[in-house]
Amino acid sequence: MRIDALDLYLIKMSMVGEFVTSFGGVQEREIVLVRARAGGASGWGESGVDGVPLYSYEDAATCWHIIEDFLAPAILAHEFPSEGIGPAMADLFSSWRWHPMARAAVEEALWDLEANLREVSVQRLYAGDRETRQRIPVGISLGIQEDFGHLAAQISEALDQGYRRIKLKIEPGKDVAVIEKVRHQFGDIPLMVDANCGYTREQGPILKSLDPFELLMIEQPLEHDDIPGHADLQAELETPICLDESIHSLRHARLALDYDACRLINIKASRIGGRTEALAVHDLCADRGVPVWCGGMLESGIGRLHNIALASLPNFQMPGDLSASRRYWHEDIIEPEVTVGPDGFVEVPDIVGLGHRVREDAIQRLVVRSTSLRQT
Ligand SMILES: [Mg+2]
Known part of the structure; x- marks a missing residue:
């Protein structure tokens, strides 16, 4: 055709x-x-x-x-x-x-x-003969805040809304003290951080000092092209490293796992070149016993629905950055908008195509x- x-x-x-x-x-x-x-x-x-x-x-x-x-x-x-x-x-x-x-x-x-x-549904096409879930847990990603009170208010709101994992963006100078305060105020909530390549190898001790806070993971601490650096850092850290910006293909994923540079991978199909390659990374990680989860790129509803369909596959074992449309947009370009239930789950549409009207x-x-x- x-x-x-x-x-x-x-x-x-x-x-x-x-x-x-x-x-x-x-x-x-x-x-x-x-x-x-x-x-x-x-x-x-x-x-x-x-x-x-x-x-x-x-x-x-x-x-x-x-x-x-x-x-x-x-x-x-x-x-x-x-x-x-x-x-x-x-x-x-x-x-x-x-x-x-x-x-x-x-x-x-x-x-x-x-x-x-x-x-058929997009979910069904992505899944092929893999199993799927019809409800997937959702996490929220919170940007760096100048003021801790503002951040604490956002965390409280996210927990009230049912989000099942809180991810905080960090950078040098806005890291250990912030996490210490969050743990002090909110206790043992499911918490992780994302550095977006913001640290050098020499700043590894700062990241090591996050170990006592028992974070779910530290996402992409070092530069995107430094897989060996992540391997050295992972050997020092108890906290699992998750790679995001470093993984551009199935080959990068295999390299990172071979080097033991990470314990998790954030799959963003747009970063990896498409859903076919993303499925291959999903399957590779499943074979190696490495969980994956679905990251976000501040998508509109169209990209978000594709992500929700993909994240219903079995090795997406951690809550994804799949927040409700209203978290980012006054008005989304799909109808109905993506909503997150009070228990922090999003429903995967099991109807034809993306399941929402564009x-x-x-x-x-x-x-x-x-x-x-x-x-x-
Ligand atoms: Mg990231």
Whole structure:
């Protein structure tokens, strides 16, 4: 089968509040959306890029360029099987270099397109013959705060809302003392930290001093390209290291596990180049007895629903960063919005496609740029 068209949309969404990590603050997101159309059906995907290349070297402009000038022409010229469209796209570009977030956005759209053509859920396609859950536990990620009182209020609110794990962003100078206060005030809550590459190898002793607080994990303490450094650090720490920015592919995941550089992996399909590669990392980690969990890229509802479907697979053993739409957005672009139940679980839609309607009216209000790439 041929793909009839790929529609690209660049939208800008304002966040409910600024989100601060060791990279800096985010108040507005630039999001690239892809709609794939074929056989009278369509499917949606979202890239994890932002307007600024901080978390990743990609940004909205490079993502657009790669899709429009390279991926789309090859996809529109390709004969796809009627089943396994997403994996077929991953195979088509397997020897292409990098640009994982551009590739992931298109691949997501193709998975959703196939789900709609076959009238099954995206979850069912991702799962294949793996088991799935219909409810998944949800954690919350809280940005760096200037004021501890403000952070404590956010933690209290998150616990009241039922979130099943609290993740705090840290950076040098806003780490040990903050965690000590949190443990003192909130006791034995499920707590982890994310450094977003903010520490050097020489600052390892600071991270070692977090051991007594029995954190679930320290996420990505060192630079993204320092897997050996993480291995040395993990040998020193009792706290498990989770890698995020370091894992760009199945090969990176295998390397990290071979080096014993981490005890967990945060799977973000957009960082890894798509759902096919994410599934391969999931399966590798399952074989090695290493749990994974699903991270977030401040996605709109489209990316969030893809993440929820993926996170229902069995080796996603820890709560994911899959917060409710209202946590980040005044108004989401899906209907109904993603909600988290009072017990801190989100339901996985078991209906056709993504299971929620994509609000094209909202996309049209937010759109900055759009184009439609079609069969010629
Ligand atoms: Mg992270």
